[in-house]
Amino acid sequence: MTDDPARETFELVPLAGGVYSLRSLANGQTFHPVVGPAAEAMRLHVGGTRLLERANALPPGRGPVIWDVGLGAAANALAAIHALAAGYRRTEDVFLYSHDRSLAALEFALAHAVELDYPRPYEPALRALLDGGETAVSVGCARVHWRVVPGDFAVADDPSPVPPPDAIFYDPYSPTVNPEMWTLELFTALRGRLREDVPCLLTNYTRSTAVRVTLLLAGFHVGVGPSTGEKDETTVASNDPALVERPLSRDWLENKVYASTNAAPLRAGATGGRGPISEGDFARLRGHPQFASPSRSATETP
Numbered sequence: 001m002t003d004d005p006a007r008e009t010f011e012l013v014p015l016a017g018g019v020y021s022l023r024s025l026a027n028g029q030t031f032h033p034v035v036g037p038a039a040e041a042m043r044l045h046v047g048g049t050r051l052l053e054r055a056n057a058l059p060p061g062r063g064p065v066i067w068d069v070g071l072g073a074a075a076n077a078l079a080a081i082h083a084l085a086a087g088y089r090r091t092e093d094v095f096l097y098s099h100d101r102s103l104a105a106l107e108f109a110l111a112h113a114v115e116l117d118y119p120r121p122y123e124p125a126l127r128a129l130l131d132g133g134e135t136a137v138s139v140g141c142a143r144v145h146w147r148v149v150p151g152d153f154a155v156a157d158d159p160s161p162v163p164p165p166d167a168i169f170y171d172p173y174s175p176t177v178n179p180e181m182w183t184l185e186l187f188t189a190l191r192g193r194l195r196e197d198v199p200c201l202l203t204n205y206t207r208s209t210a211v212r213v214t215l216l217l218a219g220f221h222v223g224v225g226p227s228t229g230e231k232d233e234t235t236v237a238s239n240d241p242a243l244v245e246r247p248l249s250r251d252w253l254e255n256k257v258y259a260s261t262n263a264a265p266l267r268a269g270a271t272g273g274r275g276p277i278s279e280g281d282f283a284r285l286r287g288h289p290q291f292a293s294p295s296r297s298a299t300e301t302p
């Protein structure tokens, strides 16, 4: 066990259904623990961002931009490439930016490509990514330009060469393991990096009330994302309310958030642990445009 992310070590974990995933020995977290890496990545991130449908519908002259936050063992990124290879019908190239502070999980995935299986068709691309930080993969008549953006995402200044995304696969560990990746300050900065003329959908495995509250207070519109096996729902967030198909409702706000003992937003450096939402934060949420219109009612039950 080490605190240095570059030296993080992993082990293979067999999951139900005969597939393998990997577990960090530093923090005990298993990547895509329920249905396995390829299936969860496809359902949660590729399906949740409606990547293919939206990529094919972009205006002429512009290809989709994907931010893969937490490259890890590349299951999410490869699921995107796999889906694009099967159904992307345009000639505009795709830009995939994989953010991570460590390539240790990618190295492990390459060393265990046979057991993990999903990396196998892409081993040369993964090797190029690991060795040189970038690669390109053909998808139909276009190419995916895939680049690693190294460093701590939580402290990175806006790296100007990275264009604003149409989709963000948000997949760091968890608020317990890396709280810096779940703060109001980080999500506010992330929201500020999106462009109003580039509608973006972010996907994450969580269904935590506190994380949803944090995203809302950061200025995102937030909704229910696809189920992933054992989890009946996940979370999507967007800068464009039209992209959120199942927005969290006023009912969710008034009942679930108000009643929860754990709905306070996650603020950097907060001490004293989690707790109920304050009156001030609750008032701010009530003023969020998502809850102003009763016509956009949600499907989620509290």
Ligand SMILES: C[S@@+](CC[C@H](N)C(=O)[O-])C[C@H]1O[C@@H](n2cnc3c(N)ncnc32)[C@H](O)[C@@H]1O
Residues within 6 Å of the ligand: 005, 030, 031, 032, 041, 069, 070, 071, 072, 073, 074, 075, 076, 077, 099, 100, 101, 102, 105, 151, 152, 153, 154, 171, 172, 173, 178, 180, 181
């Ligand atoms: C659960 S894994 C991601 C799994 C990955 N998306 C996949 O498909 O295999 C979490 C990843 O987030 C990265 N990470 C955690 N905190 C980070 C931070 N502050 N900045 C950048 N990357 C971070 C870790 O290094 C790790 O590779």
